Amino acid sequence: NIREVxxxxxxxxxxxxLLFHLNVRSSDFYNLHDGKNIIANSLSNKKILLxxxxxxxxxxxENLAGKQEWFGSGSRVIITTRDKHLLxxxxxxxxxxxxxxxxxxxxxxxxxxxxxxxxxKEEYLNLCKEVVEYARGLPLALEVLGSHLxxxxxxxxxxxxxxxxxxxxxx
Numbered sequence: 001n002i003r004e005v006x007x008x009x010x011x012x013x014x015x016x017x018l019l020f021h022l023n024v025r026s027s028d029f030y031n032l033h034d035g036k037n038i039i040a041n042s043l044s045n046k047k048i049l050l051x052x053x054x055x056x057x058x059x060x061x062e063n064l065a066g067k068q069e070w071f072g073s074g075s076r077v078i079i080t081t082r083d084k085h086l087l088x089x090x091x092x093x094x095x096x097x098x099x100x101x102x103x104x105x106x107x108x109x110x111x112x113x114x115x116x117x118x119x120x121k122e123e124y125l126n127l128c129k130e131v132v133e134y135a136r137g138l139p140l141a142l143e144v145l146g147s148h149l150x151x152x153x154x155x156x157x158x159x160x161x162x163x164x165x166x167x168x169x170x171x
Contacts, residue, residue, distance in 0.1 A: 002064070003056040011063045015039060018064060022048060032063050040070040047074040055081040061090045100137020107132050109139060113146025127157045134164065 005014055015035035024042040029035050048071055055061055065077045080098075081087065087095055101109060108118040110132055115121060120128040131149070135141035145164070149157055 001054050002052050002060050003054045006057075006060055011035075011060060014060075014064060018050070022046070036063055036066055039064070040066065043071050043075075044069065046072045048072065049076050049078070051078045051080075053080045055079050055086060056083065058086055058089055061086065100135075101139060101142070102137065103132065106135065106137045106139075106142055110135070110142040110146045113143050114149050116150070123154055124157065127154070127161065130161055134161070 002014065011032055012030065012035055015032070015038075016029075019035075019038060019042065022043065024038070029038060050065060050071070052061070052064055061079065065071075065079075071077065079087065079092065084095065100106065107120070107128060110128060111118050111120050114124075114128070114131075131145055132142065135145060149160060152160070
């Protein structure tokens with residue numbers, strides 16, 4: 001989770017973590033410039049799969065996966081982001097838009113979080129369908145909303161649905 005971890009621990013920490021997970025021992029550095037050089041020099045001959053989840057700033061891409069030449073032949077870098085423009089700016093060649101879950105899968109996931117079972121309680125069925133429709137099959141939205149509504153009354157669900165339609169949940 002690049003966005004969150006970089007906010008709390010900084011990009012140097014993520015650079016060190018990346019190198020640690022790839023068994024690169026030269027992680028004794030304290031600034032982004034040195035981290036970039038070590039990543040580029042240490043991984044240029046290695047075939048790796050790197051997943052950078054929830055990238056929110058161009059500097060994160062520049063300091064963790066600056067250039068294609070940083071990684072050996074056959075390497076793949078998968079980047080998830082809410083900002084497609086970041087990918088264009090960084091020169092990413094191939095992009096894919098993630099699809100939401102199908103209606104029945106989305107309902108099951110939501111119910112697992114909202115009821116700790118894969119079926120809705122009878123009196124909540126229509127409310128569950130409304131939430132699933134609102135979340136458009138996005139797994140994170142379904143999990144956050146399901147956890148938020150877990151153990152709450154029907155009245156609270158109605159109120160929460162009105163609220164998220166007016167002011168979407170921050171997560």
